[in-house]
Amino acid sequence: MSNVPSNLKYAASHEWVLKNADGTVTVGISDHAQEALGDLVFVELPEVGAHYAAEKEIAVVESVKAAADVYAPIAGTVTEVNQAAVDAPESVNADAYAAWLFKMTPDNLADVDALLDAAAYQAVADAA
Amino acid sequence: MLKKTVLNAAHRALNARMVDFGGWDMPVNYGSQIEEHHAVRKDCGMFDVSHMCPVDLVGADCRPFLSRLVANDVAKLTVSGKALYAAMLNETGGVIDDLIIYFLTDTRFRIVVNAGTADKDLAWMQAKAAEWKMDVTITQRRDGAGNLGIIAVQGPNARAKVWQVLPQVKAASEGLKPFFAAEVDQYFIASTGYTGEDGYEIMLPAGEAEAVWNALKDAGVAPCGLGARDTLRLEAGMNLYGQDMDETVSPLDAGLAWTVAIKDARDFVGKAALTAAGQQKQFLGLILLDKGVLRGHQKVVTAQGEGEITSGSFSPTLQQSIALARLPLGVAIGDEVEVDIRGKLLKARVSKPVFARNGKAVV
DSSP, rough: OOOOOOEEEOOOTEEEEEOTSSSSSSEEEEEHHHHHSSSSSEEOOOOOTOOEEETTTTEEESSSSOEEEESSSSEEEEEEEEEHHHHOTHHHHTTTTTTTTTEEESTTTHHTSSSSHHHHHHHHHOOO | BBOTTHHHHHHHHTTTTEEEEEEHHHHSSSOOHHHHHHHHHOOOOOEEESEEEEEEESSTTHHHHHHBBBOOOOGGGGGBBEEEEEEEEOOTSSSEEEEEEEEEEETTEEEEOOTTTHHHHHHHHHHHHTTOOOOOOEEEEESSTTTTTEEESSTTHHHHHHHHOHHHHHHHHTTSSBBEEEETTTTTEEESSSSSEEEEEEEHHHHHHHHHHHHHHHHEEEEOOHHHHHHHHTTTTTOOOOTTTTEEEEGTTOOGGGGGGOOSOOOOTTTTHHHHHOOOOOEEEEEEEESOOOOOOEEEEEEEEEEEEEEEEEEEEEEEEEEEEEEETTOOOEEEEEETTEEEEEEEEEEOOOOTTTEOOOO
């Protein structure tokens, strides 16, 4: 069983979203996603300052087995990327919630509340 | 409904991640594919390959039948137990399947064919035997009564682990050079594999497979999934049917010229087409110089024109991405080329299509 922390929000495309106190959000891929992909060997992150609409391809994670797109869970502008995840893709396998991928300033912070809660995402992951 | 091998319950008991592999419910890994890969290069791992199909040939015409059926020449099989890797071609010179032929006696051979092609292979063989009026009985040994399981035990410590679990096979199997087989009672022990490491492929009655699998596991052999099997064979430069060649691809363009015995008078299915077409492409390796992962179907841009990657992944031994590719004639080992990955042209170096064997990088 994969780990789905209840303090996070989720997109059905397997990203997690954490609201930060400064108005930004932190985004990564779920434990279910890393487990499905297997050993990650490559992470490509967006440019800081770039704007993405919701559900647009924003990053790429590749395992030994396959390449997978990561989608912007909400519309927003990238403020920071996690170079440590690029340098050590396996850190995402080790702890998908510690090894975040990027931070965004949402166009509309309320969009976060419309994402899936842990129970709803668990149902998505179980059906996958 | 997915088909299951006789070891399906054993995989589930080990919490394997199971996938639909060409209609078979198979383990892709038991945790970390990369750790399984390293276990085979450095120690010993085992794979359930019971989805592959053993086919027994019995009859007076086994040799003349195989001589016409495949592009390699069974006349090379002079010693009982010797194995031969061969491609079975259609009339246009495309590859119906790649297979291993084991010579047992002049009236008894065993062939092992790929899982996804087994049905069409058997139909093709039966049709050719009838067309050529050959005295040969063709029997599949994967399904139903008398079926066999296949466990591949691979790695530098594979032989010792097999002897620990099946001491009765040691005497017959310890002297086996690569690409031979020995039969000991109900066990068929072959020094073949798909990893570039020493080891055995063991065919045994399906009912015994789970007990032997569990005993090997208790002896410290790492269960390995099809994920590690794919990166190991890619590093070893071994073709995968359906990716590196298929019915539309000539063996001469898929790096299999060494398995095509075309120079002597012997005729075989596809020979005329191969002779007429000759070699059109080269099958070579690529090592990615930029960061990223090479994958099948990516376009390769060279000074001599475009080529295509047929298999690509990350090499756990080299710690960089590698691929097998069909490239234009004239491209040379050492050339720098570009690969189109999601619209970006990344740099790669052309290499021999062999990257690692016997625990070590060879590029």
